[in-house]
Amino acid sequence: MDLQKLAKEMASCPCGREHKIGIDAVGCAPGLVSDAGSILSSLDFPRRVLLVADENTLSAARGVRESLTDAGFILTEKIYPDLRHADIERVNEIRGLCGDVWGVISVGTGSLNDICRYASALENKDFAIFATAPSMDGFASDTAPITEGGFKTSRVAKQPRILLADSNVLADAPAILKGAGFGDMMAKYIGLADWRVSALYSGEYYCERVAAVTRGAADACLRDAALVQKRSPEAAGRIFESLIMTGLAMGFTRNSRPASGAEHMFSHFWEMKKSLRGEQSDFHGRQVAVATVMCAKIYNELAGLPAVSFKKDVFDAAGVRAAYGEDLYADVLAMNEPDMITDALDTEAMGRGWAEVRRIIREEIPATDVLVNAMKTAGAPVGPSEIGVSDGEAELALRYSPYMRRRLTLLRLMPMMSGVK
Numbered sequence: 001m002d003l004q005k006l007a008k009e010m011a012s013c014p015c016g017r018e019h020k021i022g023i024d025a026v027g028c029a030p031g032l033v034s035d036a037g038s039i040l041s042s043l044d045f046p047r048r049v050l051l052v053a054d055e056n057t058l059s060a061a062r063g064v065r066e067s068l069t070d071a072g073f074i075l076t077e078k079i080y081p082d083l084r085h086a087d088i089e090r091v092n093e094i095r096g097l098c099g100d101v102w103g104v105i106s107v108g109t110g111s112l113n114d115i116c117r118y119a120s121a122l123e124n125k126d127f128a129i130f131a132t133a134p135s136m137d138g139f140a141s142d143t144a145p146i147t148e149g150g151f152k153t154s155r156v157a158k159q160p161r162i163l164l165a166d167s168n169v170l171a172d173a174p175a176i177l178k179g180a181g182f183g184d185m186m187a188k189y190i191g192l193a194d195w196r197v198s199a200l201y202s203g204e205y206y207c208e209r210v211a212a213v214t215r216g217a218a219d220a221c222l223r224d225a226a227l228v229q230k231r232s233p234e235a236a237g238r239i240f241e242s243l244i245m246t247g248l249a250m251g252f253t254r255n256s257r258p259a260s261g262a263e264h265m266f267s268h269f270w271e272m273k274k275s276l277r278g279e280q281s282d283f284h285g286r287q288v289a290v291a292t293v294m295c296a297k298i299y300n301e302l303a304g305l306p307a308v309s310f311k312k313d314v315f316d317a318a319g320v321r322a323a324y325g326e327d328l329y330a331d332v333l334a335m336n337e338p339d340m341i342t343d344a345l346d347t348e349a350m351g352r353g354w355a356e357v358r359r360i361i362r363e364e365i366p367a368t369d370v371l372v373n374a375m376k377t378a379g380a381p382v383g384p385s386e387i388g389v390s391d392g393e394a395e396l397a398l399r400y401s402p403y404m405r406r407r408l409t410l411l412r413l414m415p416m417m418s419g420v421k
């Protein structure tokens with residue numbers, strides 16, 4: 001992946017913002033596992049490192065440990081049996097092992113990377129990732145979702161300085177994880193439509209150059225749908241790079257607009273509901289895949305409406321309270337008080353701008369059947385029952401997940417549309 005070329009393309013952007021890349025190097029190639037040590041060494045990664053993995057990821061990345069010691073790295077190791085949760089206890093465990101090392105290398109994805117990302121930031125250590133599955137787009141992220149006392153919050157963490165993967169290892173990753181990564185990428189189409197609609201109606205900052213990075217990455221994945229489950233190192237490598245691209249795009253805008261829209265809020269809503277019941281959620285990308293299909297269906301139907309008139313937004317307090325329950329209601333209310341994100345919108349201008357919204361949807365979102373078929377081919381789920389979500393909770397997410405944060409999406413505007421249910 002040519003980061004210098006990308007940096008050049010993003011330099012002096014007409015949007016006026018500086019788009020910085022905080023990562024020094026990304027490497028992905030077949031057989032790279034045996035070169036990991038020499039690559040890190042050539043990039044001056046510190047010699048004394050803490051290697052963090054679990055039994056599964058270490059076995060997937062067989063040879064990485066030897067490659068590091070052969071290149072002269074001195075390893076302290078923390079190998080979990082099977083790490084599924086990024087909680088503050090694990091972060092503290094990693095911090096406790098940071099005393100004698102100058103760098104942290106996380107071998108794996110998801111929670112393993114998150115605990116290392118946060119611990120490295122707190123201990124001010126160099127951080128690198130050796131990815132073992134193309135399962136979500138958080139590799140390049142500088143935040144980490146960490147659970148403390150049962151609540152999951154996003155913490156300011158550290159971007160990896162170096163991101164490595166062996167495309168043979170990625171291609172051999174479990175089918176379920178590859179499908180999840182594909183689902184997380186298809187979500188970008190909804191996210192881009194929501195971002196443009198918000199820019200149109202609320203004047204929110206939007207950058208077409210950044211949007212084009214995400215769009216290009218999502219298109220590349222869509223073209224590869226049939227190869228996702230075929231153990232193709234080339235396709236697995238391209239999906240990994242697409243996931244990183246959208247991570248970099250978030251870095252360019254310093255928010256998640258280029259990578260997530262209404263559909264990601266469904267996934268957070270379902271996760272919260274499940275965690276209140278003490279249940280385990282499905283993988284992030286799989287939940288997002290289902291939400292993406294649900295949103296695409298609605299948005300594509302909206303694009304068929306020749307005209308829509310908007311009325312003033314009224315906060316459905318009773319509905320929100322019932323959907324979130326007493327424990328979470330106060331948090332959600334805080335996002336919508338003392339004013340709602342929709343209060344400043346000009347409803348008449350919105351009606352006049354509807355033709356542009358239709359154009360945005362048509363430009364950004366593939367036809368629903370194209371998306372559904374691509375998800376199925378790539379091994380991603382398309383219906384709530386496949387991820388253990390009831391029809392009732394799917395419907396609740398559709399209506400009430402947009403109230404979880406102050407972010408304008410097309411879905412959030414639906415209660416304002418006259419005659420649209």
Ligand SMILES: [Zn+2]
Pocket residue numbers: 013014015016017019207208209210
């Ligand atoms: Zn820009």
Ligand SMILES: [Zn+2]
Pocket residue numbers: 136137184260264284288
């Ligand atoms: Zn995501």
